[in-house]
Amino acid sequence: MTEYPWKVFTKLASKFILCDGCFGRQFSLLAPGIDKWELGHSIKTALFLCALIQHEKNGKRGSFNLLKALAKSGFGPAIAYLRDRCGAVMEVEPCYICGTDIRQALEKTVVSVTERLKTVEVRTFKSGSSLSSSLIRREDEVKRTLKIPWGESIKNFINSYLDHEISKSLKISTDVDEPDVMFIVNPFNGDIKITLFPLYLRGRYRKLMKGISQTRKRGKDPLSSVEGMIASVLVPETGAADLTFHGAGREDVDALMLGNGRPFVIEVREPARRSLDLKALERKINEAFQGKIEILGLKYASKKDIRRVKILGERVNKVYRAVIKLGREISEEELRELQNRVNGLEINQKTPSRVLWRRGDRIRRKKIVSAKLNLVDKNTLSATLVAQGGTYIKEFVSGDSGRTTPSLSELLNTTAECVELEVIDFLGDL
Ligand SMILES: [Zn+2]
Structure with a gap:
C-alpha cells in the first residue's frame, strides 16, 4: 500500500465521523466493484488494526484518538477495545454528512418505494433524490478539506443504489427518457414523491x-x-x-x-x-x-x-361530403364553371366567428384540393370535397361574412349554407 491513500484514510477517519457508506464512497473510484459500505468497513478495519498495534506497543496518543474516532463512527471492534482495554465507554455519533447510517436509510427507502408501487403496474422507472442544502454543504466541506480525488457524490451514490435495488425488488428496469414512474426521495427524512406517467x-x-x-x-x-x-x-x-x-x-x-x-x-x-x-x-x-x-x-x-x-x-387532406343550400337557382353550366374554379382553389380563412371566442384570430391559407359538385335540385348542391387539413368547410361554403375568401357564396354571388356535412375519409395515419 502506498503512503498516499493511507494518509488520507487516517486523516478522514480522525477528522470526520462518517458511517461506513459515507466513508467508503469517498474512495469509490479506487475500487469501483466493491460495495461502498464494505469498502468503508474494510478501510476502518485496517485503520483499527494499525492503531491497535501502535497503541498496544507504545500507547501512542495519536492512535488512541484514531481509535476513539473509529468507535464514535460506530465501528464495533473499536468500541469493544476501548471499553475492555481502556475502560472508556464511547458514544456513537451520527454520521457527519448523512446524519444517520446511509445504508439503513437507503434500505428503508427501498422498502417504502416498493410498498407504494406494489398496487400499480409499472414496467420502467427513473429515480432521483432531493437532499437538504445543509447536507450538501457538509458533503462539500469534507471534499474541500481533504481533497480526495476518488469520491462519488452522495446523489450519484443514492441514485445508483436505488436503480439497482428497485430494479431487483420490483423486477422493472430503468428508463431515463420515458419511464412509467419517477420517484424523488430523501432517504434521510423519509420523503418520497412518486409521479406516475401517463x-x-x-x-x-x-x-x-x-x-x-x-x-x-x-x-x-x-x-x-x-x-x-x-x-x-x-x-x-x-x-x-x-x-x-x-x-x-x-x-x-x-x-x-x-x-x-x-x-x-x-x-x-x-x-x-x-x-x-x-x-x-x-x-x-x-x-x-x-x-x-x-x-x-x-x-x-x-x-x-x-x-x-x-x-x-x-397537414393531412380530408374528404368531405356536404349538402349545400343556395340562395338562388343555378344552371348546369354555372355548376360546371363553379367546379372548375373550386378545383385546386386556394382560400384565406380567418378564424371562424363561431369559434372566435375560444381560438385566436388569425388567417390560414388553405387549399381545396379537388371538388365534385352535383345538383340535387336547382338550388341544392351535393359536394364531395378533398380539402387540406384544418380547412373550415362550413365557412368555405358560407363565406362567414367575408372572413373566408373566396367562398362558394362569393363565387356564386348568393348565400350558401352547408346543411349537412360529413368527413368521409381521413387520408393519413400516424
Ligand atoms: Zn453517512
Missing part, C-alpha cells in the same frame, strides 16, 4: 351519429363525446385517474366521421394497469356505443405521438 394509446375513431363532440364539454353529458365514451370504458379498465383525448383535428359536433376514421392519441393518467388486451378493449368500447362511435386499430403509443397527431391533423 400510458399512451392510439387508434382511429369513426363517428356514426350526429351530436357527438370530440372531447367532453363542461356541463354536458360526458357520454355525448368520443372522449367521454372511451373514458367510460378505459378509465375503469386501467384503474386510471382520468384520460385526455388528442385528435388529429376535429369535425363539427353535427358532422359524421366516416371512412377509415380519424387518428387519435389517448393519454391515460395515473393508470394502475398498463398491460392491456387492446383488441378486447376495442371490442368493449364498440359494443357499448354501437351505432354511435367505433374505435379501430387501438395500439400502444408514446408521448411524442401527441405532437405527431396534432401535426397530422393540420
Whole structure:
C-alpha cells in the first residue's frame, strides 16, 4: 500500500465521523466493484488494526484518538477495545454528512418505494433524490478539506443504489427518457414523491351519429363525446385517474366521421394497469356505443405521438361530403364553371366567428384540393370535397361574412349554407 491513500484514510477517519457508506464512497473510484459500505468497513478495519498495534506497543496518543474516532463512527471492534482495554465507554455519533447510517436509510427507502408501487403496474422507472442544502454543504466541506480525488457524490451514490435495488425488488428496469414512474426521495427524512406517467394509446375513431363532440364539454353529458365514451370504458379498465383525448383535428359536433376514421392519441393518467388486451378493449368500447362511435386499430403509443397527431391533423387532406343550400337557382353550366374554379382553389380563412371566442384570430391559407359538385335540385348542391387539413368547410361554403375568401357564396354571388356535412375519409395515419 502506498503512503498516499493511507494518509488520507487516517486523516478522514480522525477528522470526520462518517458511517461506513459515507466513508467508503469517498474512495469509490479506487475500487469501483466493491460495495461502498464494505469498502468503508474494510478501510476502518485496517485503520483499527494499525492503531491497535501502535497503541498496544507504545500507547501512542495519536492512535488512541484514531481509535476513539473509529468507535464514535460506530465501528464495533473499536468500541469493544476501548471499553475492555481502556475502560472508556464511547458514544456513537451520527454520521457527519448523512446524519444517520446511509445504508439503513437507503434500505428503508427501498422498502417504502416498493410498498407504494406494489398496487400499480409499472414496467420502467427513473429515480432521483432531493437532499437538504445543509447536507450538501457538509458533503462539500469534507471534499474541500481533504481533497480526495476518488469520491462519488452522495446523489450519484443514492441514485445508483436505488436503480439497482428497485430494479431487483420490483423486477422493472430503468428508463431515463420515458419511464412509467419517477420517484424523488430523501432517504434521510423519509420523503418520497412518486409521479406516475401517463400510458399512451392510439387508434382511429369513426363517428356514426350526429351530436357527438370530440372531447367532453363542461356541463354536458360526458357520454355525448368520443372522449367521454372511451373514458367510460378505459378509465375503469386501467384503474386510471382520468384520460385526455388528442385528435388529429376535429369535425363539427353535427358532422359524421366516416371512412377509415380519424387518428387519435389517448393519454391515460395515473393508470394502475398498463398491460392491456387492446383488441378486447376495442371490442368493449364498440359494443357499448354501437351505432354511435367505433374505435379501430387501438395500439400502444408514446408521448411524442401527441405532437405527431396534432401535426397530422393540420397537414393531412380530408374528404368531405356536404349538402349545400343556395340562395338562388343555378344552371348546369354555372355548376360546371363553379367546379372548375373550386378545383385546386386556394382560400384565406380567418378564424371562424363561431369559434372566435375560444381560438385566436388569425388567417390560414388553405387549399381545396379537388371538388365534385352535383345538383340535387336547382338550388341544392351535393359536394364531395378533398380539402387540406384544418380547412373550415362550413365557412368555405358560407363565406362567414367575408372572413373566408373566396367562398362558394362569393363565387356564386348568393348565400350558401352547408346543411349537412360529413368527413368521409381521413387520408393519413400516424
Ligand atoms: Zn453517512
